[in-house]
Amino acid sequence: MSSNDLFDNDHHLDDDETNVNATTITTYTQKYHTSSLCKSLNHLHIDILSEFSHHDPTIARINNGSFGSCPASVIEAQKRYQLRFLKQPDDFYFNHFTQSILRSREAVKTLVNAKHVDEISIVDNVTTSAAIVLQHVMWSFFDSKFKPGDTAVMLHYAYPAFKKSVEAYFTRAGGKVIEVKMSYPVSSNDEIVTAFKNALELGKSNNRKVRLAVIDHITSMPSVVIPVKELVKMCRSEKVDCIFVDAANALGSVEVDVQDIGADFYTSNLHKWLFCPPAVAFLHCKDPEASKLHHPVVSHHYGNGIANESSWIGTRDYSAQLVIPEALEFVDRFEGGIDGLAKWNHEKVVEMAEMLVKAWGTKLGTPVDMCSSTAMVGLPACLGIMNDADAMKLRSILRERFKVEVPIYVRQAKDGEVDPVMGYARISHQIYNTDDNYYRFRDAICSLVSSGFTCN
Numbered sequence: 168m169s170s171n172d173l174f175d176n177d178h179h180l181d182d183d184e185t186n187v188n189a190t191t192i193t194t195y196t197q198k199y200h201t202s203s204l205c206k207s208l209n210h211l212h213i214d215i216l217s218e219f220s221h222h223d224p225t226i227a228r229i230n231n232g233s234f235g236s237c238p239a240s241v242i243e244a245q246k247r248y249q250l251r252f253l254k255q256p257d258d259f260y261f262n263h264f265t266q267s268i269l270r271s272r273e274a275v276k277t278l279v280n281a282k283h284v285d286e287i288s289i290v291d292n293v294t295t296s297a298a299i300v301l302q303h304v305m306w307s308f309f310d311s312k313f314k315p316g317d318t319a320v321m322l323h324y325a326y327p328a329f330k331k332s333v334e335a336y337f338t339r340a341g342g343k344v345i346e347v348k349m350s351y352p353v354s355s356n357d358e359i360v361t362a363f364k365n366a367l368e369l370g371k372s373n374n375r376k377v378r379l380a381v382i383d384h385i386t387s388m389p390s391v392v393i394p395v396k397e398l399v400k401m402c403r404s405e406k407v408d409c410i411f412v413d414a415a416n417a418l419g420s421v422e423v424d425v426q427d428i429g430a431d432f433y434t435s436n437l438h439k440w441l442f443c444p445p446a447v448a449f450l451h452c453k454d455p456e457a458s459k460l461h462h463p464v465v466s467h468h469y470g471n472g473i474a475n476e477s478s479w480i481g482t483r484d485y486s487a488q489l490v491i492p493e494a495l496e497f498v499d500r501f502e503g504g505i506d507g508l509a510k511w512n513h514e515k516v517v518e519m520a521e522m523l524v525k526a527w528g529t530k531l532g533t534p535v536d537m538c539s540s541t542a543m544v545g546l547p548a549c550l551g552i553m554n555d556a557d558a559m560k561l562r563s564i565l566r567e568r569f570k571v572e573v574p575i576y577v578r579q580a581k582d583g584e585v586d587p588v589m590g591y592a593r594i595s596h597q598i599y600n601t602d603d604n605y606y607r608f609r610d611a612i613c614s615l616v617s618s619g620f621t622c623n
């Protein structure tokens with residue numbers, strides 16, 4: 168049974184067969200719930216086609232990883248908040264806004280197993296969390312707690328914009344950055360753990376102190392699930408002052424338990440894999456009292472704790488932050504809720520990735536247990552993908568000629584490699600995807616190969 172059967176329109180349940188409202192009655196259960204995957208997930212009461220009918224139907228969007236997606240019912244809820252504010256802004260601001268933000272923070276607190284709601288701040292995106300935490304680290308240099316030459320350790324594959332924040336705050340204040348080199352393709356967690364350990368050793372050399380560790384939970388490009396708990400533990404035992412996890416892609420695609428992970432700061436977007444509209448993220452702070460974080464945009468709540476500071480950064484549209492509970496209601500309509508969806512997307516993306524590498528005679532970039540709801544799929548070497556310009560060229564051709572939206576990664580070849588696969592596609596799976604989306608991608612690449620296309 169393929170996920171295309173999700174979109175079979177023959178079967179309509181009567182309203183009273185369901186607990187959900189009449190606009191979201193399923194259209195596809197009859198055939199679909201014989202599938203074993205579906206039994207575990209049981210997508211029974213959601214009309215996925217209409218929840219995502221605003222997506223361009225001509226495009227095979229297998230790139231949920233970049234910008235996420237937002238169902239119609241959550242967009243409707245967001246509009247209601249926007250209109251409530253526009254209707255009577257003062258009433259909304261004085262009588263409802265604070266409770267609504269608190270409701271969102273409470274929902275996230277439960278979801279990520281924080282100890283207390285004060286540990287949770289709602290911010291625009293992970294880039295904002297980076298500015299909050301790194302500005303705080305910068306002040307430790309100004310307060311002479313840290314010394315010029317003290318180090319930060321982060322993965323070479325850290326998100327480029329995040330690296331810029333480290334440069335803007337940490338390096339400018341006098342810190343030195345050690346990048347953890349990782350070879351690619353990756354074959355095990357041990358490779359990453361060993362590379363991180365070596366970088367920490369280097370960071371401590373010459374009597375320096377490692378002040379900051381930035382650890383991705385899932386790297387962006389290439390996409391790799393990092394053994395975050397193990398790395399946090401290692402940093403803790405090495406007495407790294409500030410352990411900051413960039414988990415931009417994590418919430419909704421892998422399990423997130425902030426107590427279990429144990430970092431000082433952990434941040435994830437909610438607009439990527441949790442169906443919130445752009446843009447909203449949370450920042451978890453293990454010890455908000457002691458760490459004295461401040462939001463870089465200062466407003467009325469300055470000095471009242473980072474959660475309060477973040478809740479008002481001047482007049483703007485806060486609706487994306489207010490619909491977190493509604494996005495979670497959407498998620499909870501699936502059996503197994505957030506975990507069920509993550510498992511389903513993982514299983515589907517692995518199935519589709521394996522189908523693609525089989526068709527193209529290539530390999531995955533990581534073992535399947537290092538994939539989340541995204542997977543890296545080797546592209547045929549004969550496409551001649553050698554550098555970022557080639558990757559961008561292929562991506563544009565796929566979008567414009569074949570209507571496939573997928574990001575392409577290019578790695579450096581190792582010395583002496585013969586006919587290396589250097590290009591990898593990062594495919595994502597989210598509930599709106601159908602198997603046909605991936606077959607279209609497979610056929611597009613096969614047609615480019617058979618026409619003799621090369622990037623260079």
Ligand SMILES: Cc1ncc(COP(=O)(O)O)c(C=O)c1O
Nearest residue numbers: 292293294326386387413415436
């Ligand atoms: C690993 C990682 N960190 C940070 C970000 C930045 O997220 P945002 O642009 O929502 O702030 C991304 C976005 O894709 C990411 O993948």
